[in-house]
Amino acid sequence: MKWKDAARIDTLAAAYAEAGDFDSAIRYEEQAISVAKSQPQEMSGVTAKLLPKQEAMEVDKKIAEEIKESSQRFPQRLELYKQHRPYRETFK
Secondary structure (H helix, E strand, O other): OOOOOHHHHHHHHHHHHHOOOHHHHHHHHHHHHHHHHHHHHHHHHHHHHHOOHHHHHHHHHHHHHHHHHHHOOHHHHHHHHHOOOOOOOOOO
16 A cells, blocks of 8 residues: 555554554554655645745745644554554543
């Protein structure tokens, strides 16, 4: 599967882990990590076609920061899945 949105792949991995399919969770979390590394470059090509250069650069920077921030948690989740533990968010 060649998805291009790391956050959605991460969610799929969490669903597999919750269902107890840790092999699939690990595979998809590794894919999310890989996609997160290339996602900002792919998005910059899209914004360059749609926006003036200066505005595209600003949008690209913001997108890259958001992807970096959200994907920082992916390696910790991968370790959970390797220990056969699901990822669960806790709300206060």
